[in-house]
Every structure is written in C-alpha cells, then in structure tokens.
Amino acid sequence: MRVIAGKARRTILKTPDGLDTRPTTDRTKETLFNILNGYLADCDFLDLFSGSGAIGIEALSRGASFAVFAETSKAACDCIRSNIKATHFEDKSVVLQKDALSVVRAMEIAGKAFDVIFMDPPYDHEYEKEVLQALEYSTIVYHDTIIVVEASLKTKFDYLENSRFKVVREKTYKTNKHVFIEIKE
Numbered sequence: 001m002r003v004i005a006g007k008a009r010r011t012i013l014k015t016p017d018g019l020d021t022r023p024t025t026d027r028t029k030e031t032l033f034n035i036l037n038g039y040l041a042d043c044d045f046l047d048l049f050s051g052s053g054a055i056g057i058e059a060l061s062r063g064a065s066f067a068v069f070a071e072t073s074k075a076a077c078d079c080i081r082s083n084i085k086a087t088h089f090e091d092k093s094v095v096l097q098k099d100a101l102s103v104v105r106a107m108e109i110a111g112k113a114f115d116v117i118f119m120d121p122p123y124d125h126e127y128e129k130e131v132l133q134a135l136e137y138s139t140i141v142y143h144d145t146i147i148v149v150e151a152s153l154k155t156k157f158d159y160l161e162n163s164r165f166k167v168v169r170e171k172t173y174k175t176n177k178h179v180f181i182e183i184k185e
Contacts, residue, residue, distance in 0.1 A: 001054055007060075007087075014052065014079050016075050016079045017075065032055075032171070032178055033058060035171065039116050040059055040064050042063065042065045044067075044116075045114065045118070046103075046118065047059070048070045048121070049121045052079050052080060055120065057087055060092055061087065068114075073097075081095055100127070104138055112140060113139060113142050114141070114142075117135065117146075120149075121149075123151060124152050124155065132181070135147065136163055136165065144183075146181070147180070147182070149179045153175065155179075157181075164183055167181055
C-alpha cells in the first residue's frame with residue numbers, strides 16, 4: 001500500500017498485522033479522492049476507524065491542513081504513527097487511541113470541527129449508524145461538512161431520511177461502497 005498523490009506520493013505505508021483491518025485498494029482510494037478533491041485544500045480531516053491511517057494520510061498528502069486519526073487498536077495506532085512519521089506529517093496530525101464516539105465527544109469539548117469526516121467501520125455492525133446519530137447535531141460538523149462512510153454493499157442508509165442528513169452520492173465498487181453524506185439544506 002502506498003500514498004497515491006501529493007506531497008508524500010509513492011511513500012510505502014505499513015498495515016497492521018492480522019485481519020482486523022481492510023486496506024483500501026489503490027484504485028478505490030484514487031476514485032474516492034477524485035470525488036473529494038474539491039474539499040481537501042486546507043481542510044481539517046477526521047479519519048474514524050483509521051486502520052493504517054492511509055485515508056487520512058492521503059488527505060494530508062493532497063492538501064489537507066490537519067488530520068485526526070481515531071482507532072481503538074494499539075497496534076493500529078502504532079502503525080498509523082509510523083506511517084505519519086514516514087510521510088513527515090507529524091506536525092499536521094494527531095492519533096487518538098479511542099473509539100469513534102469518544103473521539104466525537106472529545107472533539108466537541110476541544111471545540112474542533114471538520115470539513116471532511118471519513119469512517120471505515122467494521123462492516124455490517126451498524127457502527128456507522130451510531131456515529132452518524134452522534135454527528136447529527138454535533139458541533140464538529142459544519143453546515144457544509146462532507147461525511148464519507150465506507151460500507152458493505154448491503155448496508156442501508158434509509159434511516160437518514162428522518163434525520164438532518166442526506167445522502168448526496170453513492171459510489172459502488174465490487175465488494176463495498178462509499179456513501180457521501182451532507183446536512184440537508
């Protein structure tokens with residue numbers, strides 16, 4: 001796995017040992033960042049369920065000004081820190097070994113908000129639903145924040161119809177999808 005574009009282009013990234021993470025393929029990552037391109041310049045990026053940190057690091061490489069990485073696994077956090085060091089983004093990032101909901105609350109307390117929030121939770125456990133419910137009226141979400149959820153193909157987001165959020169785009173791949181969510185106008 002590597003950084004595809006930007007300042008850290010071609011840097012090889014480590015992945016945590018074991019099967020607890022699913023590294024996003026280069027092709028899928030390229031498609032995702034082609035869609036996010038207009039959001040990245042000088043943005044604050046929140047990477048929930050970070051795994052190796054590859055998505056947040058790609059955002060930094062492509063122009064994000066700051067990224068927060070949230071991951072519960074110590075081994076994954078160590079991997080993220082190693083990848084951040086390899087890409088020289090130590091001064092533009094922070095790694096929190098906490099669950100996603102705790103990070104949302106911590107960022108609210110800190111008064112931090114994000115332009116882009118990305119999450120790649122374990123598939124088919126509805127963790128994304130819990131996080132989206134926490135984000136619905138959270139102060140870490142601006143009126144124009146884009147939230148991207150990586151999910152299995154069978155994951156439904158119809159519950160958002162009765163929320164403050166709306167799905168603005170869905171990009172389907174062979175085994176998963178990216179769902180782009182914004183606040184309703």
